[in-house]
Amino acid sequence: MTKLKWGMIGGGEGSQIGPAHRLGAQADGLFEFVAGALDHRPDVGRDYAQRLGIASDRAYGDWQEMLAGEKSRDDRIDLVTVATPNATHFEITKAFLEAGFHVLCEKPMTMTVEEGEEIVRVAEKTGKLCAVNYAYSAYPMVRQARAMVAAGEIGKVRLIVTNFSHGHHGDATDADNPRVRWRYDPAMAGTSGQFADCGIHAMHMASFICNDEVETLSADFASTIPSRVLEDDAMVNFRMSGGTVGRLWTSSVAIGRQHGFDIQVFGETGGLKWQSEQPNQLNYTLVGGRTQIIEKGEGGLHADATRLSRVAIAHPEGFPLAVANIYCDLADAIRGETRNGLPRATDGLRSMAAVHAAVGSAKNNGAWVDARPPMFR
Amino acid sequence: MTKLKWGMIGGGEGSQIGPAHRLGAQADGLFEFVAGALDHRPDVGRDYAQRLGIASDRAYGDWQEMLAGEKSRDDRIDLVTVATPNATHFEITKAFLEAGFHVLCEKPMTMTVEEGEEIVRVAEKTGKLCAVNYAYSAYPMVRQARAMVAAGEIGKVRLIVTNFSHGHHGDATDADNPRVRWRYDPAMAGTSGQFADCGIHAMHMASFICNDEVETLSADFASTIPSRVLEDDAMVNFRMSGGTVGRLWTSSVAIGRQHGFDIQVFGETGGLKWQSEQPNQLNYTLVGGRTQIIEKGEGGLHADATRLSRVAIAHPEGFPLAVANIYCDLADAIRGETRNGLPRATDGLRSMAAVHAAVGSAKNNGAWVDARPPMFR
């Protein structure tokens, strides 16, 4: 199987997201890294790309140059990853889709609901893939959970409880740290802080595992560090279209939590629990029964869980290989296989709509609001 | 030290709460069980009391008989425990307080806020103790958490996140089981189901550990099993008088959770985490530091945590001895020592006010409401 050709925008030297994508794209030998515009400083980006093995004529100075260059080639890239600052995702993603490239966009896909709807329309019109990097959804045991729900193994879902709460922004004296500050500053982060940054991962996960969409929500936001304009802690109650009740807590001041992203799904006949810090296990309990620990790699898992695992039972696989699983799904999708697991532009749009709705609800004392994008109402 | 004399109303043969209180009262040799009206069937109760070693003249047929009998004795009981059906707590507790007895009342102390205020007034007027059995608050490591917060070891508290969620009522086909059904029937349970049953333990715990009171709240109730009139799942957001943000989830349909009562407290300089299923450990993290596991029985704990532990480090102590700790505090309080840890009538009242407020908020789409009893506004 020939490798697919892959390029990247952003993710320059010193970034964390760059190596994560390069590892993800190349870990399974599915993509060849052939083009890049890696830095907002053209020369720096060109130099770094070449040091990473990119030919000089595909080591671009900016995304516009890369778009022009790749469009004109016969051996143009099959996929571009957009890992630039959030505010630029919309413009770049739209341009590449329109030029006929498949795109993997970092989250958030856009800054507004309107932009999100535009991307969905462009992706549909062009017939190109627009995936969004909700990488947690590609852990094998998350796929197992989704497949179990779809197969009715916990019955109709009544309740979903999820959180994504850490304490790494809990130090008020760290307020001048630019790596932290921008996230709570509306000028740079938009209308939401912690919910837009982490909460939407949890909200996507709820929809993903239940294969259902959030319909209405009510939000309570707090800036527990008073100097922050945007929220550093949020609780969002929601209802899904099938009637499922949802509860989502997200925080960045939960000191002692490292990366507390976990989800519990409760149905009519059973419950599931998954935790991102122990991603290779899934707890499963049938009503009236004992909790069973399902292990990644055990026999008899659903196909998606087995396909996305590389090493034997109880050999842990971690976050970088969840990103690699997104690329596995992308390779399949580019080759025309149907994968319903890959997060798409509609997921990115729904996240934006949820952020917009939560911000509005929180400002209005938690009033229940429609969380759906206008185009899906 | 002479043992104190103790009597009990309710807790007859086959009940679970009766043995728990008898073990709690007698485990440390502090109370002598000398009187009881243990069953709503007078003969059955008298017989059972005598089989438990109560003298025949103090094996009463009902609480009125016991009240009259004990009032007339020189060696009257020092303390009576009220462990009867919820709707009778108010009447019995009030009568014994007014007759000059100290009372330990099972939760809920009353069915309404008005009754709760009445009990507070009577306790104050008579100068008698009215304790409420929030036994979880008497675990050594909960006392440690409270003392650490009071000592400033996590700084000013910003956020408290707690839940009390199990899955033991998750079976819709079990609806005819009378042990389950009454809890969701307004005729028997009052205005709230799961929040009044379990949620108020978590809400009391939040106040207890932070030494602060809930001021306002917003509630989202759900009957995930549709045949239920009262909620089997609830999310309550709240604010405490000191500005602390609170999040409380309670559920009885969380299949796979056995007894998921836990609490996380996040302050300006640190965080704490305690879980009722592993009650002998407390996780403590200073901002920027590593999580430390504090063990019951280790050297240097706060006085209350050391006092309320009986066996060496890492020898677990469980729920029955948390109940016994309530009796330890009662014995001290009866003898005139000041214990600020003992849950009192004001705590029972605040719980009722919170239930009342949450029910009102839930009916009003989660509107924020005052959660305080009128007498404390």
Next chain:
Amino acid sequence: MTKLKWGMIGGGEGSQIGPAHRLGAQADGLFEFVAGALDHRPDVGRDYAQRLGIASDRAYGDWQEMLAGEKSRDDRIDLVTVATPNATHFEITKAFLEAGFHVLCEKPMTMTVEEGEEIVRVAEKTGKLCAVNYAYSAYPMVRQARAMVAAGEIGKVRLIVTNFSHGHHGDATDADNPRVRWRYDPAMAGTSGQFADCGIHAMHMASFICNDEVETLSADFASTIPSRVLEDDAMVNFRMSGGTVGRLWTSSVAIGRQHGFDIQVFGETGGLKWQSEQPNQLNYTLVGGRTQIIEKGEGGLHADATRLSRVAIAHPEGFPLAVANIYCDLADAIRGETRNGLPRATDGLRSMAAVHAAVGSAKNNGAWVDARPPMFR
């Protein structure tokens, strides 16, 4: 049911073991504490006994006085607990058995194998109970494990792996602390340190759960703190009479372990795992299947596990109530019911024989030796 009459030797003011036994005997209302010789200083012991509610004529100055006093009474005690220094267990236990009293002896039952055999003979001759306080064996989930093995739920047992390792004696600078020092001094502790102190709990547990006896063993002892004459760390490999392979590690210098007593039992069709720091769960895995978590209090447990639990599922019960379970079994046994779970003199003897064998093996470079008492060979 009338309470049984109970007395205690040792366990005076300030000891930890005294309150543990008093709680254990009285927690379930089965025994009345009526006699005691609680301290090696007669006046101190008499005074303390009276403060605990013992009548003055049964507050004895020493065990001989107590033996004489109780023998002469019509309402003599039904059971005496011997909780004196180890070297005195043999003499006191023997004397009370011969005088017709049931005895619960703290471990070790004796200091030598010969004494152990003598106690077994006396108990048999007199027909009186001689129980030994291997309290860990009375945890509900340990009883569940034993019953599961007996019922064939893991098949024939192939392998048992257990350890009892803590780090509380890991500080070499603490060597002058008399609470620690005596345990490694042959003049006070006998021929073995950590193995005799903690290891025999693990060895008893192996026999108890498998209902099998240790036949041969090979030991490796180490004094990792060089000033110690006796071992502070030991590994013992053994074989049981049914061919089961055993591995037992015990240590007091395992810094970071609080009370690491746990046991894993592996059979032809399944495995079990129990840990003393989380005593209310038992892990169960059928070959080729998923690990299931069995919870104390769940439906369908074996009778002994259900009988010895007091509170609902997932309400933890701890070590003091395991001791109370020994007293539950004692009350039953005194009343003539057959309980095969109660640890008896033969268990105390087998422990001594194992200590003797391990010491001999360790001195002889780990040679395999017979671990059985001569009288059982």
Next chain:
Amino acid sequence: MTKLKWGMIGGGEGSQIGPAHRLGAQADGLFEFVAGALDHRPDVGRDYAQRLGIASDRAYGDWQEMLAGEKSRDDRIDLVTVATPNATHFEITKAFLEAGFHVLCEKPMTMTVEEGEEIVRVAEKTGKLCAVNYAYSAYPMVRQARAMVAAGEIGKVRLIVTNFSHGHHGDATDADNPRVRWRYDPAMAGTSGQFADCGIHAMHMASFICNDEVETLSADFASTIPSRVLEDDAMVNFRMSGGTVGRLWTSSVAIGRQHGFDIQVFGETGGLKWQSEQPNQLNYTLVGGRTQIIEKGEGGLHADATRLSRVAIAHPEGFPLAVANIYCDLADAIRGETRNGLPRATDGLRSMAAVHAAVGSAKNNGAWVDARPPMFR
């Protein structure tokens, strides 16, 4: 930085080890996969190599052809990985070293001690790297543990307790499964079963973390499934050259354990605990202090732990990236940087000597024997 050129022998289609190495070598963009002899069937191997992107002239039919082909090229590979059946490791590794190639050999490096000494001599003589894939030693938190021990953060090491025990060969009815059977057949596996397969990982880890060598050992082997000639369960006690006491348990019949490889290291001033199923945490306890949880990715870790981690704190990294870390160290070593962490031929040799010693000891009733290779005595 130009990529290094890499080739592989073995690891053909359907093997698990092939993808693990290819991912490990390429995950961080350090090696380019340019040559291979991937299957014992020449045509199959050539075809598969080309499907993986190897040029046809470097898709070899067997290792001899590959050796000849690569030797003759100017752009010869920098490193070859040997992932063939165990009995062939010696011959291939020796040949490539002698031809001037760096080698990464799967474990066991050889089948005998004599072969192991030969490899050590050849590696020394040629000055070429011969690394052995003890990949567990490359987890960031294992490197942290090693660095902490070296820095004296737990004082002089007294005791090391490790095990590598799973239950995946616990089904006696699975005896005909060829994937399992060969491991216990001396004709195919050599003189040792489970100890040689898994135990030596644990023994290497003990030496690795303590930076010390095993000097003497005593072994107890058991074939708990009687049809097996070689052991499926083993306990090895050992002493290291610095006096450290060691205890190592390994089993393949521990039903319920998935991959129970963990290690505890106890020193004069502290203890460490690491578990392979939760590889991103390390527990650390100072004598008299609380257990602290050290997280991969936290600030202030030792350099090696920080260098070998790719994603932020609490984003798990798993086994495939531990393999990748071996390749990171290899790339550095090939480029001339000194890495003392990379497992070398001397480690492979010491493992063989330990296997030889343990087999001899077990046959001789656990006699203590010298565990060192003759050339290091």
